């Protein structure tokens with residue numbers, strides 16, 4: 001089975017080709033236009049998807065050395081995400097499937113982030129816990145099968161990616177600031193500044209408090225010394241990253257202990273964070289976990305993960321009709 005998959009939920013236009021569970025190509029066009037606005041502008045994202053979708057799909061087919069007539073199904077991200085952005089991928093996939101007379105497979109973006117673990121070896125064994133951390137989500141998911149997942153804890157306000165990006169914005173770093181905080185943190189002291197950890201019930205998270213605490217901290221320090229940020233960038237970034245990673249790991253450890261599950265995976269854009277990757281490896285060694293971390297290119301938004309999810313749905317014959325519509329708040 002050869003599947004073409006399309007991802008357009010946010011600010012990456014991506015297309016991938018998969019044959020019998022193996023990824024043949026994965027083309028990602030990141031939209032640079034949002035940088036000067038300090039965040040993703042939905043209308044601009046939709047327009048950029050429209051401009052990029054044809055060249056991106058064509059390149060994915062060329063890279064895979066597959067022709068349109070060889071395709072057996074078209075998969076697309078149905079949600080969650082920005083409505084206008086999702087509509088571009090959804091409409092394109094529907095039109096192409098109709099034109100070629102082949103079935104459609106609708107994919108849940110967050111489930112696909114988790115299934116990115118099945119692109120390469122080693123693959124987690126069921127059941128496993130997946131800490132799904134991205135620009136819009138922070139969840140602990142219990143995965144019992146490729147198509148059977150349950151959220152056991154999640155953020156009640158901001159996502160951790162948002163916390164990274166918003167603190168970066170307060171430091172006058174361009175969007176998306178997460179990778180830049182990571183970069184500056186490499187040479188900083190993670191214990192130089194301390195920020196309060198908010199206790200949430202169960203396996204849930206909250207990140208809005210830390211953002212506010214960070215804002216007041218910066219206000220106080222920059223009043224005393226205007227050049228505070230400039231002088232201490234590495235230590236500030238290392239400290240905030242350390243705090244965010246500690247918050248993430250505390251609940252993950254609690255969930256692993258109480259469920260007795262030692263197969264631990266991370267997924268989503270923030271799993272590209274080197275501090276999180278390192279702490280997870282260290283904790284895993286201490287606690288006897290098998291830790292699974294995806295390759296960088298499969299952490300942030302990409303169509304390879306959509307193709308992988310489509311492969312498992314396709315095997316079970318889970319196709320959708322031409323009447324399917326994009327779902328910005330798609331449930332599980």
Ligand code: ATP
Pocket residue numbers: 009010011080081109133134135136137160161162164165176177178179180182268269270271272273274299300301
């Ligand atoms: P969602 O998947 O929830 O719909 P999204 O698709 O926007 O949201 P992703 O593309 O999966 O999210 O991830 C983007 C997020 O990952 C951004 O918040 C970005 O700052 C963050 N991120 C990427 N690399 C790093 C890094 N090295 N350190 C910290 N954060 C990072």
Ligand code: MG
Pocket residue numbers: 010011012135300301
């Ligand atoms: Mg993105």
Ligand code: FE
Pocket residue numbers: 109113134135268269300301
């Ligand atoms: Fe994503």
